[in-house]
Amino acid sequence: MTDFPFDGVGFDLDGTLLDTFRDLGAAVNHALKLGGMKPVPVDSSKDLIGGGAKIMLAKAVEAQGGMPEDDFRALYKEMLRYYAEHNAVYTAPYPHAERVLDELTMRGVKMAVVTNKFEEFATKVLTELGLAHHFVAIIGGDSMGRGEDGKFLAKPAPDPVIEARKRCEAQRFVFVGDSTYDVKAAQGAGVPVVAAAYGYCDLPAQDLGADAVIDSLKALIPALEAL
Numbered sequence: 576m577t578d579f580p581f582d583g584v585g586f587d588l589d590g591t592l593l594d595t596f597r598d599l600g601a602a603v604n605h606a607l608k609l610g611g612m613k614p615v616p617v618d619s620s621k622d623l624i625g626g627g628a629k630i631m632l633a634k635a636v637e638a639q640g641g642m643p644e645d646d647f648r649a650l651y652k653e654m655l656r657y658y659a660e661h662n663a664v665y666t667a668p669y670p671h672a673e674r675v676l677d678e679l680t681m682r683g684v685k686m687a688v689v690t691n692k693f694e695e696f697a698t699k700v701l702t703e704l705g706l707a708h709h710f711v712a713i714i715g716g717d718s719m720g721r722g723e724d725g726k727f728l729a730k731p732a733p734d735p736v737i738e739a740r741k742r743c744e745a746q747r748f749v750f751v752g753d754s755t756y757d758v759k760a761a762q763g764a765g766v767p768v769v770a771a772a773y774g775y776c777d778l779p780a781q782d783l784g785a786d787a788v789i790d791s792l793k794a795l796i797p798a799l800e801a802l
Contacts, residue, residue: 579682581799583745585736585766587752588690588697589624590774592672592792593704596620597665598658599628603635606654610646612639624775626756627691627716627729628654655693662696663703669773671792676709678796687739691716691729691756712742730756733763740766749799758783769798 589595600620607614615635623631632654636642642650679686687710690697694715701707714735719728728734730752740748750761753774761768762784770788772780780788787798 579684579800580802581684581745581747581749583685583687583740583743583748584679584799585687585689585739585743585748585750585761587730587750587754587757587771587774588688588692588701590621590753590776591751591757591771592668592688592706593666593700594669595662595666595700596624596775598662599624599631601661601664602628602654602658603632605657606632606650607635607639609653610636610642610650612636621775622777624754628658628693659696659699663700666700666704668704668706669792671795673706675792675795676706680709685711685743685745687712687714687743689714689730689735689739689750689760694718712739714739714742731759731763733760733765736760736764736766740764749802751795753780755783758785767802769795769802 586592597617600617603620604614623634629651632651636647688697692715694713694717697715698707698713701713716727716729719734719738722728736750748766750766751769751771753771754777758768767786770780770783770785772788772790787802789795789798
């Protein structure tokens with residue numbers, strides 16, 4: 576074990592480790608087409624990512640006037656069905672992701688993924704990209720079950736970050752993400768957070784309230800050492 580300041584690191588997935596917007600955008604447009612709506616530019620899906628697939632689709636539908644809840648629920652299921660079969664077509668790790676994961680592993684750091692994507696989808700895409708073996712836990716938006724309000728205990732709730740730290744058996748844990756969901760979850764869990772400015776930030780990265788900001792994953796390990 577080295578004197579590296581953290582023995583556990585948690586990563587968001589979309590916009591942090593993986594560039595996923597093209598596959599997510601294709602799934603949204605597949606659902607919109609089935610619902611008789613106009614497709615959205617695939618690039619615009621970057622602005623919709625953050626709260627998970629359901630919120631992503633809901634924003635796209637609302638922008639075109641909305642639809643009855645039952646119709647939306649059916650459309651959402653069709654989107655998930657499509658994404659389950661097409662979630663690693665264009666998706667790829669961000670530059671330096673594999674090298675950073677390898678280096679953290681060599682330093683004895685345990686890692687976890689905490690995403691609002693369903694655990695099944697997150698595990699599948701990480702496995703297909705050859706990255707799943709780096710993580711002691713892959714915690715999805717549905718992994719923690721539902722809270723008293725019936726909603727999944729997903730980010731920005733701190734529960735999945737707390738669980739990730741527990742599974743990493745980490746005394747010194749840090750989280751890396753690209754959105755207000757990530758920062759709020761980490762802060763609620765009482766751990767430092769690094770903002771990925773290259774991701775799908777829903778606010779300017781400097782305004783997210785993170786403890787550090789990085790412009791690429793190449794800068795992550797130096798940023799962690801500085802913390």
